[in-house]
Amino acid sequence: DKGGWSSFMAKEITEQPEAVANTVRGRVSAGTVEIPELAALGAERLQTIDRVIIIGCGTASYAGMIGAYAIEQWARIPVEVQLSHEFRYRDPVLTDRTMVISVSQSGETMDTLMAVKYAIEHGAVTVSVCNSQSATIPRESDAAVYTHAGPEVAVASTKAFTAQITALYLIGLHLGRVRGTIDAQTQADAVQQFELLPEKLREAVESHDQIAQLAHWMADSRSVLFLGRHVGYPTALEGALKLKEIAYIHAEGFAAGELKHGPIALIDHGQPVFVLVPSPRTAPLMHSKVVSNIQEIRARGARVIAVVEKGDTSVLPYADDVIRLPLADVFFEPLLQVIPLQWFALELSTAKGLDVDQPRNLAKSVTVE
Numbered sequence: 001d002k003g004g005w006s007s008f009m010a011k012e013i014t015e016q017p018e019a020v021a022n023t024v025r026g027r028v029s030a031g032t033v034e035i036p037e038l039a040a041l042g043a044e045r046l047q048t049i050d051r052v053i054i055i056g057c058g059t060a061s062y063a064g065m066i067g068a069y070a071i072e073q074w075a076r077i078p079v080e081v082q083l084s085h086e087f088r089y090r091d092p093v094l095t096d097r098t099m100v101i102s103v104s105q106s107g108e109t110m111d112t113l114m115a116v117k118y119a120i121e122h123g124a125v126t127v128s129v130c131n132s133q134s135a136t137i138p139r140e141s142d143a144a145v146y147t148h149a150g151p152e153v154a155v156a157s158t159k160a161f162t163a164q165i166t167a168l169y170l171i172g173l174h175l176g177r178v179r180g181t182i183d184a185q186t187q188a189d190a191v192q193q194f195e196l197l198p199e200k201l202r203e204a205v206e207s208h209d210q211i212a213q214l215a216h217w218m219a220d221s222r223s224v225l226f227l228g229r230h231v232g233y234p235t236a237l238e239g240a241l242k243l244k245e246i247a248y249i250h251a252e253g254f255a256a257g258e259l260k261h262g263p264i265a266l267i268d269h270g271q272p273v274f275v276l277v278p279s280p281r282t283a284p285l286m287h288s289k290v291v292s293n294i295q296e297i298r299a300r301g302a303r304v305i306a307v308v309e310k311g312d313t314s315v316l317p318y319a320d321d322v323i324r325l326p327l328a329d330v331f332f333e334p335l336l337q338v339i340p341l342q343w344f345a346l347e348l349s350t351a352k353g354l355d356v357d358q359p360r361n362l363a364k365s366v367t368v369e
């Protein structure tokens with residue numbers, strides 16, 4: 001049941017405030033994060049972890065990339081992210097001190113399941129971040145951290161993505177607390193961000209009308225680029241994937257700093273570029289770097305669509321369109337920034353008369369390797 005929406009994807013985009021609230025529920029209290037499923041592994045075991053590898057495919061891998069920044073920051077453990085289908089072919093170094101966190105909405109993705117089995121055979125601690133209750137991957141893993149985002153029907157993942165990021169952040173905060181690597185204030189600040197998130201997500205969902213207009217003018221775009229820095233980089237990758245997947249438009253995401261190392265040659269007159277601008281309040285250095293990136297591409301004729309936090313006027317002279325989002329700490333920005341990108345893919349797909357929920361050549365759950 002689409003609940004009055006034109007597609008499951010539209011419905012699921014709008015469900016993100018509740019999805020994320022459901023991921024957090026029962027896992028925070030009195031300013032601290034406690035995930036019962038992780039606690040069950042025993043604090044000692046969590047304290048001995050010296051390396052985290054996050055695995056997943058597609059959107060799940062981008063959630064993993066975003067989660068990696070936060071887990072490394074909060075738990076002070078080196079974190080790397082690998083595509084599930086690449087993981088075992090590199091003969092990864094795994095010990096009983098390695099935690100392998102798999103991210104999968106369906107919990108049935110064969111590439112990820114095979115990677116998890118490989119990790120189990122090699123003695124790693126396995127944690128599953130999964131949305132579908134009692135799927136194979138969480139059953140095989142040492143611990144299952146369900147996202148509780150509710151069923152996701154559209155092939156293009158939306159609410160599962162924001163819920164996955166949330167779950168990974170909770171894991172980072174739990175590990176940080178158990179390992180004594182974050183102070184009570186940092187923990188309490190993050191918990192507060194989680195509490196404010198549903199309302200901010202609701203506001204971000206309201207970017208729909210502005211995005212619909214933008215998409216209307218851009219319906220015949222042949223290529224769209226997405227730029228971001230830090231956690232904005234995987235968010236850019238996710239924006240590009242959504243567009244490829246459901247609007248069949250060539251799209252690429254780049255780390256903003258990488259532009260001058262090659263991709264800037266792609267910038268030609270009228271090339272649409274979405275730029276995810278970090279907050280000037282909480283990330284002033286990154287912000288100024290991204291603003292210079294905008295100036296560089298604008299000078300070469302790009303059509304710049306800047307996604308900024310409300311009140312950031314620094315990009316106004318260089319942006320053709322500005323999408324304003326509520327204020328949030330750096331780690332929480334991707335959760336908001338991805339929403340206009342999801343709407344954009346949906347609106348371009350609709351403008352091209354395509355089936356938003358059932359894109360060609362794709363299945364919701366990829367159960368072959």
Ligand code: F6R
Nearest residue numbers: 058059060104105106109156157
């Ligand atoms: C993107 C998308 C795919 C999945 C990927 C992993 O919108 O749907 O990229 O994210 O196939 O699927 P799960 O999370 O079920 O393992």
